Amino acid sequence: MIYSYEAEASVIGACILDPAQIDIVSDFVSLEDFYVEHHRAMWSGLQQLALSNEVDPVSLHELVSDYSEHYGGLQGLCEMARSTPSIENAKAYAAAVRDKALRRRLSIHLSEITEQVGNHHTSLPDLIDKAQSKLASVIGQRAGTVQPVQSWLSSWIDDLEARNEGTIDPMGLLFNIPELDAKTSGMHPEDLIVLGGESGMGKTVVAAHILDSVCLRQKKPALMFQLEMRKEQVFNRVLGSFSGVKLDALKNPRRFMNDEGWSQVSAGLAASKEAGLVIDDRPGLTPSQMRAAAKRWKEHYGELGCVIIDHAGIVQPDDKTIPREQQMAEVSKSAKILAKELGCPVILLAQINRENTKRSDKRPVMSDLRESASLEHNADMILFIYREAKHNPDCEYPGVAELIVAKQRDGEVGTVRVVCDLSRSQLKPATAENIADYHREFPRQNSAPTQADKFAV
Template structure:
């Protein structure tokens, strides 16, 4: 058995490689088709790789590809003399079954190449394991990264003709028009916010920032609560400050309307238990994942999110909060450089997984030095890169926190300061500290501060939330 493993040959498509080269010699269309998907490294045969390189070189020089020019170019590249002959090239041409099937030949060559690349990646990971010099978590992260790269490795150009883009865009708009106002992103459950954003969109990095005691964590937990219970979205929460138990107590208080202080102290009445049990049972039927690692790196979060995407169709990621993430390895960078790499990494992860990522962030103390303490973009700590990478930036502000005589007691302003694909503005929410939750303001009755009725999956415009 071991001898068979040692003597195994890597996958190859010899006949397809010969057919690709022969077809390229026959015509420009085949050259365009082959170079769009292949490189010389995709050929198992070094000879065919050399022919491919020579043909591409001639094409790039706007020279015709024929027996004479090809032999001349091959010789200039130092090709073996036995392949620089008219007989060899003639045989290549004779070996092409049907040149019009170039796409099939290219596909066969590419598939064999991908299998060889997969073997090479596996060998690298195997060597890392046998060396015992790498941390297992680093090995797993490297394996995930390399295999994810293979999944997206087609070699084809990402350039698209405008006519194709126009067609796809019109089809997308047609599909949207048929949704009749339905959410296109993950809903928050806050009517006015969802009306402005149409939900948190796939691949978006959303930043939520505020000074301490404004309710950042409560706000994102309310979003997670609605996402899993009402919209059936698989959600992962990475909390760098609170334990899993503390997080779940907050979620319980919010859903059951049992005061959070009762859960902290254990002063739970008989009438509270049915609501708590019902809330816990509801959460138990969802796909909500809580992580309370206090020192995670970007690689840790990336690895766990990739796993959840594969196993549970991850749809929303929440990170509380950005500045508490840990530096990877022994890198020694300035704080600003580190935060820049984290924000860029999170944006790339959102695009890779095609899910919205919500990250909480601190604000600098400059806010406290102003008369108007409403946050602005320049208040973001290490702001330059964060502001640039985020698709949306939102701030939480409570006037009654700073002004005891405020006319807006119990009301939080959610300030949308940046919105790459929509409008900016302000949304007002009710803050209910006893249950550590936010709620929609009841605009139909001025005597009420908030709407006690949970939203049933509809925006104020009448469109259903999905």
């Protein structure tokens, strides 16, 4: 097995002789980096003692005495400290321990991958995803890459002044809904945006609108993991959002398409051919598989404008043995980490429970999110879609939906009203003209769902 007994012992010895080294080498090594079992116990003990500033051989020996036969008791521990070549080289010893640990993990992962290569029951794309995920997990970001505020404060001040002078636009990627963009300043890099709503309320319509806005209109590559629908169904909605062609016409053009519709399709196809739009509709993806795929597409395009995951409830956990609540926590945490790694917003769609149907006011709140604690905690923004017409078909404005900003770390919360045309998968500002146009096309039918409701997802 790949490890260095001497390097591990020298890290321990240097920290015994100079406890200040504990914090320093902690930037380079972690507990699992130590291969020798009693060295791992000693490192854990040193960190525990450092909290109370009581690091000395006797105290450490008392914590790890169960392993005394392996290191020679207190005398052996003192000898380990005395044999340390140089306290000043503690970082170098720690780097050696870390290097051996990474090589050890790499060797294990390569062996596992080699074994799976011979398993013909595993598809090649899945095998590649698993291999990339395993290899990417070998090296994570260490604290040594972090710099104190003073080292980047001047660039922060420059950015602040540039935003004040107007040379840098503080607006992120546009939702392409003016009132929502004004309230949120758009979608920003590294943000996790949770998009929630009841089943059939129109979450996928919002997702398609975002793809249209980011990819087709703002010309940024975008990736969607669609775990529920076929990629063709999603593309129909993106095309409908961009062009205004009805989904019925795309599904059955022989019956419903007219000359205007064909013209709209042509315009949408022209925009789509120039766009870096990727719809991954493989079922049963895990967070690690999505991470591997997203990193591949970022490398391919050089950047990603956004990533959309539809939806959280059917993402398969990497560890299927943990309880459901922990699985959801892992999904939301992985989505937030993905946003930071890719440097782009990640939009995670999520179902809400049925608690809102028991209230007179059926608008969703954050506690309605299924397994809500982790989603609430990890999200930078929580956005709900709510259509009153779903619960009350006789409402005054059945074509109007509410986009409820329930949480925003760096801004205000509130509600934005939009016209939601499900037949075209379109969202428009709720102007008097747009509302009137909708109701002319879809007259209210008392006590019955509107015709467009059949397209809600």
